[in-house]
Amino acid sequence: MTGAETEDDIPLGERKTVTDFCYLLDKSKQLFNGLRDLPQYGHKQWQSYFGRTFDVYTKLWKFQQQHRQVLDSRYGLKRWQIGEVASKIGQLYYHYYLRTSETSYLNEAFSFYSAIRQRSYYFQVNKEDRPELVVKKLRYYARYIVVCLLLNKMDLVKVLVKELSEEIEDYTQRFNTEDQLEWNLVLQEVAAFVEADPVVVLNDNNSVVVTSNRLQEGSVPPLEQGMVVGQLVLADALIIGNCNSQVKFSELTIDMFRMLQALEREPVNLAAQTSKQGTLEPSEKPAKRENPHKYLLYKPTFSQLFTFLSASFKELPANSVLLVYLSATGVFPTGHSDYEGPYDFGGVLTNTNRDVVNGETVQKRNQAQKEMHCLHPGDLFPFTRKPLFVIVDSSNSTAYKNFSNLFGQPLVCLLSPTVYPKSVQDHCQRGSLFTLFLYSPLLAFSSVCGLNSLRRGLWERAQEFLRKVYRDIGQMITRSRTIDQAFLQFYGDEFLRLLLIRFVFCSAALRLHKLFRESRSFPESYPELPKQDTVECSLLQKHILELATMLDVQSLFWSDSLETY
Numbered sequence: 001m002t003g004a005e006t007e008d009d010i011p012l013g014e015r016k017t018v019t020d021f022c023y024l025l026d027k028s029k030q031l032f033n034g035l036r037d038l039p040q041y042g043h044k045q046w047q048s049y050f051g052r053t054f055d056v057y058t059k060l061w062k063f064q065q066q067h068r069q070v071l072d073s074r075y076g077l078k079r080w081q082i083g084e085v086a087s088k089i090g091q092l093y094y095h096y097y098l099r100t101s102e103t104s105y106l107n108e109a110f111s112f113y114s115a116i117r118q119r120s121y122y123f124q125v126n127k128e129d130r131p132e133l134v135v136k137k138l139r140y141y142a143r144y145i146v147v148c149l150l151l152n153k154m155d156l157v158k159v160l161v162k163e164l165s166e167e168i169e170d171y172t173q174r175f176n177t178e179d180q181l182e183w184n185l186v187l188q189e190v191a192a193f194v195e196a197d198p199v200v201v202l203n204d205n206n207s208v209v210v211t212s213n214r215l216q217e218g219s220v221p222p223l224e225q226g227m228v229v230g231q232l233v234l235a236d237a238l239i240i241g242n243c244n245s246q247v248k249f250s251e252l253t254i255d256m257f258r259m260l261q262a263l264e265r266e267p268v269n270l271a272a273q274t275s276k277q278g279t280l281e282p283s284e285k286p287a288k289r290e291n292p293h294k295y296l297l298y299k300p301t302f303s304q305l306f307t308f309l310s311a312s313f314k315e316l317p318a319n320s321v322l323l324v325y326l327s328a329t330g331v332f333p334t335g336h337s338d339y340e341g342p343y344d345f346g347g348v349l350t351n352t353n354r355d356v357v358n359g360e361t362v363q364k365r366n367q368a369q370k371e372m373h374c375l376h377p378g379d380l381f382p383f384t385r386k387p388l389f390v391i392v393d394s395s396n397s398t399a400y401k402n403f404s405n406l407f408g409q410p411l412v413c414l415l416s417p418t419v420y421p422k423s424v425q426d427h428c429q430r431g432s433l434f435t436l437f438l439y440s441p442l443l444a445f446s447s448v449c450g451l452n453s454l455r456r457g458l459w460e461r462a463q464e465f466l467r468k469v470y471r472d473i474g475q476m477i478t479r480s481r482t483i484d485q486a487f488l489q490f491y492g493d494e495f496l497r498l499l500l501i502r503f504v505f506c507s508a509a510l511r512l513h514k515l516f517r518e519s520r521s522f523p524e525s526y527p528e529l530p531k532q533d534t535v536e537c538s539l540l541q542k543h544i545l546e547l548a549t550m551l552d553v554q555s556l557f558w559s560d561s562l563e564t565y
Contacts, residue, residue, distance in 0.1 A: 010074060017070045024060040031056055032088055035095065041295065041311035050096060057089050080133060083121025086112045087140050094147060101291040103214075103267035106150055113144040126167075131175040138167055138183060145190055146250050149257070151267065154194060154210050161190055186249075193249040193257075196430045198447040201459045209456050213258070213440045214266040219467070220494045221474040221501065229478065230489035232387050232410065234292040234496055235320035236312040237263050242299045242328040242350050245429050251298040254431040255327035255393060258439035263323070263495055264291045292323070292495065301351045302373045313383050321387040321410075321490065324380065326350070327435060330396025330418070331374040342378030345399040348392065350375050377403050384411050389490055391499070392416060393432045403526045410489035413526040414438075414503050421515040424448060434523060437506035438499055442466060445509055449553040462550055466505075469543045473501045476540065480533035487529070507535040509544050512557045 010018075031053040038046045064071060064082060071077040093109035096102075116122065122137040141164040148157045165187055172180045201209040223229060239260055241253040248254070295308050312322050328348040351373040377400050380390065384406060390413040392400050397415035405411045416434035424433050427447070436444040442462055446454060454462075477487060477500060490496040507523045510516045529535060548554040 014070050014074050017067045018075045021060075021063060021067065021071055021075060024056060024063055028053075028056045028060050028085070028088070032092075041308050042315060046099065050092070050099075054092060057085070057092060060085060061089060078124065079119075079121050080125050080136075083116050083119075083140070084136065086116050086121065087136075087143070090116075090147070091143060094143065098296065099293075101264065101294045103264055103291065106147060107267055109147050110151055110153075113140070113147060116140060117144070126170060131171070131177060134167070134171045134175070135179075138164065138171065141167065142186055142190075142250070146252075149190075149193065149249070150260075152210050152212050154208070157190070157194055161187065161194070189247070189249045192247045192429075193254065196247050196254045197443065198427060198430055198436075199443050199451055200453045201456055202453050203456050209459070211440075211443075211459075212261075212266055213443075214261050214264045215495060215498065216266045220498050221467075221471045223492070224475070224478070227478050228488070229491040230410065231492050232319055232321050232489055232496075234263070234323055234389070234493045235317055236315070237292050237294045237323040237325065238297060238305075238308060238312060239263075239294055239325045240297045240300060240305065240328065240350055242348075242352065243428075243432075244329070244352060246327075246431065247429055248298075252296065253298065253327065255435045256296060256298065258431060258435055259325050259327070259391075260294065260296065262439045262499070263294060297350075299351045302375070302379075305350055305375065306379075309380075309383060313386060316386055321389050321493065321496065322383065323389045323391070323496075324383075325391045325393075326375065327393045327432060328375075330394045330399075331371050332396055342381060342402060342404065343376045345377065345402050346396050347374045347376040347379070347399050348394045348396060349373055381406060384409055387411070387489065389496060389499075390414070391438070393434050394418075398520075398524060401524060401526050405486075410486045411526075412486050412490055412500075414499070415524045415526070417510070417516075417521045417523055419518055419520040421521065423450070423515065434506065437509075438502050441502050441505050441509075444506070445547065446551065448509070448513060448515075449548070449551060449556055451551065451553065454551070458551070462547060465543075465547060465550065469505065469540070469547070470498075470501050472539060472543065473504050473534070476534050476537055477501070477504070480530055482530040482533065484527035484529075486527060504529070504534050504540070505544075508537070508540045511535060512541060512544050514556055514558060 031049075034049065035053065038049060064077065064085065068077070090109045090112035093105045093112065097105035097109065122140065125133045125137050141160060145157055145160050145164070148154075148160065168180075168183045168187065171177070171183070201211055203209055239256050241248075241256040243253055243255065246253045246255060252260075295312065297305060297308060300308070309324070316322055326348050328350055329352075330346065331349045332346045333344055349371060380388065381404065384403075387410040390400060390411075392413060393416040395418050398418055400413045400415055403411065403413055416432065420428075420433060427433075433444055433448060436447065442459070474491075474497070477483060477491060487500060491500065503523060503525070507529075510522055516522065534540070545554060545557055545559060548557045
């Protein structure tokens, strides 16, 4: 209401419009805040609540579009308030993506975040003397950057980081706030994240080519006719990260970020996703993509991790696989006992124990006590009642060689090297080499050969060559007479097939590389792969040398495999 105007002066219809808008706005805030109380695990409990929240926000968004003039004049609706509604819808889609792993929802989040910037909804915020409004704008930028990172829109990320930097500078100069260091840390984290890839692909004009490493049509070797493999499907994945030295942004380490994408299909193109040019309509059912459901757990405590594991296990459909990916610091046994069981080889630390009380470091626990937040191989035994696929990237990954298959279900563990040459170890902040191989073998191969950049034409030729190599590795796995049946049980699923093939390629490449001399520098698996049929196969060794020649790094590899052994 404006000036000296009283409520009675407003026509009844317009008064009802304002009342209805206020009701929808309050209801939307109430439902949105209630999302925080929903359990993060389990598939069923949250869906109806999310549905109700979407419905209210859809009505609110359409309502403010239809009645903008009345709301401007009678309610005093500001553009930043419209931006807040759009930002909340973007957050809804992003959280729906996190809970469903359907990448099409990322595109929906992007379209709303993008519109906020294009339409300058937050532009007037800087003119108001209200720091809390500026913080809303900064948080919007941080969320927008996360979505752009996940969609590999790196050029836009760089622009947004520059804009965010200017906004933070303006914010800290205008208001004497205590959160300046926090916002500067956000900037540092995202800048490091963008620069984390060790190798860049360049066009002829030296501009950077953004490559995608999600599963694409034609990137997985097809099953040959007559191949006898399992019908299991990867349904759930826990992606766990606790590497203190590693680049991270928004509770996502670079290893987690890479594995997350390795377990997703390439999203539908955004242009094809948006129905009407220039309009924003919350979509109830974006195009569905079949991705395994994922939980992203950054530094989970043991109880949190066990809760999520149990929820995944409980809801795992028939003929489905649970994948557990661990990227974490190794915990080593303090001594040897007479009986070496599944809790005597150490494991990985999922949460850094804080032995600090009132700022004082507390004396370390008795050596006989085991680390509380260490995930031992034995901790996973109960979950082997169903098909389980484990990936461990850690300095103590070999603890998981001591697995026991107690229930006869398919079980495979892919284990990282535990020691790297110094030149590789120096880059560990930018992510693990082992995870990089599982995410993008060519990126990892180029990195371990000391290459910083590749021309686009060479990159594409090498990728095409690798597709042929993958087909051959697939045949090695399926035609081996001595391979453990567990590998074949998992081979029917496209995501697991590609991970197995990339694992074999990684193992073979590192075995031929002259810098990798110790057996601890090679990946291992449980059950063991038949080496002569896979990682030491002469055909695969020939392929690796051909790839090295293509990249002009053949001097880094043993040309005669007999020299290696």
